[in-house]
Amino acid sequence: MVVCGLLAALLLVLQVIMAPLPNIEPVSLLVLVYTLVFGRQVLFILVPFIFLEGLVYGFGLWWFGYLYVWPLWALAVLLLRGDRPPLVWATASGAFGLCFGALFAIPYGITGGLWAGVSYWLAGIPFDLLHCGGNFVLALLLTKPLCRVLERLRDQMY
Amino acid sequence: MKNKKKLLPATVLAVAAVLLLGLWYFTRPQAQVGDKTIVVEVVHGDQSAKEFTYQTDKEYLGQVLLDEKLAEGEQGQYGLFITVVDGEEAQADQNQWWCVTKGGEMVETGADATPIADGDHFELTLSTY
Numbered sequence: 466m467v468v469c470g471l472l473a474a475l476l477l478v479l480q481v482i483m484a485p486l487p488n489i490e491p492v493s494l495l496v497l498v499y500t501l502v503f504g505r506q507v508l509f510i511l512v513p514f515i516f517l518e519g520l521v522y523g524f525g526l527w528w529f530g531y532l533y534v535w536p537l538w539a540l541a542v543l544l545l546r547g548d549r550p551p552l553v554w555a556t557a558s559g560a561f562g563l564c565f566g567a568l569f570a571i572p573y574g575i576t577g578g579l580w581a582g583v584s585y586w587l588a589g590i591p592f593d594l595l596h597c598g599g600n601f602v603l604a605l606l607l608t609k610p611l612c613r614v615l616e617r618l619r620d621q622m623y
Numbered sequence: 624m625k626n627k628k629k630l631l632p633a634t635v636l637a638v639a640a641v642l643l644l645g646l647w648y649f650t651r652p653q654a655q656v657g658d659k660t661i662v663v664e665v666v667h668g669d670q671s672a673k674e675f676t677y678q679t680d681k682e683y684l685g686q687v688l689l690d691e692k693l694a695e696g697e698q699g700q701y702g703l704f705i706t707v708v709d710g711e712e713a714q715a716d717q718n719q720w721w722c723v724t725k726g727g728e729m730v731e732t733g734a735d736a737t738p739i740a741d742g743d744h745f746e747l748t749l750s751t752y
Contacts, residue, residue, distance in 0.1 A: 523718065552629065552633060553632070556632045556633045556636050559633075559640075560636055563636070581729075587647060587650050587651075588731035591647060593643065594643065597636070597640055
């Protein structure tokens with residue numbers, strides 16, 4: 466549990482540090498790596514992380530998006546889990562980044578009507594493209610090395 | 624052939640990204656060139672309201688607000704983030720922010736990416752979240 470809390474805090478700190486770069490974030494990469502290394506236990510990391518996001522940024526309408534976006538990504542990784550080349554994870558992570566805005570638009574569509582959600586999504590497409598590119602590059606370069614490091618640490622602890 | 628198969632998902636992703644870029648480009652709000660008259664209504668924290676009428680050839684709301692010195696702000700990762708309007712600063716520690724609406728409807732873009740057209744009515748309201 467302590468490890469899960471620590472990994473959740475690491476997610477938040479890195480997200481805040483990289484906040485000045487629009488939609489370039491390490492959270493997607495780390496959720497991917499955490500899921501590959503810890504499997505379903507990643508939920509014990511995501512729940513405190515999502516709660517911490519609310520505490521830091523406020524519990525606005527946007528926060529409800531995070532309630533399902535990160536778990537959905539972890540679920541997608543669990544379904545794809547296996548010994549796959551970095552390009553596969555880079556593509557999956559890039560696709561997640563591309564879909565991020567659409568997923569986030571759901572609460573806005575529910576509260577403001579379908580077209581409010583659609584216009585929210587359309588206006589954010591440039592940021593989704595940045596998110597896609599950032600996720601793709603980070604996952605391509607860092608998935609395997611980070612997995613190796615985390616697996617070694619995990620094996621030393623348990 | 625095997626290499627081409629491995630690259631297929633990444634290729635599909637690239638094509639999807641290009642298609643989304645095209646979708647955004649053709650659906651984005653178009654700026655209107657030429658002289659325009661717009662009204663900006665400022666609703667302060669004490670609920671008092673003031674209207675400002677501007678004749679401008681600028682294309683985006685942020686340009687007008689800054690040029691007319693009605694608002695001040697910071698350039699953030701999503702563009703202009705308005706912090707002061709008509710001399711009143713939003714207090715971050717009280718969760719205040721300047722909400723931009725057009726004809727009472729939320730705008731989906733930041734002020735410097737919100738196009739203006741002749742006859743538009745914008746509202747800047749000091750809000751709390």
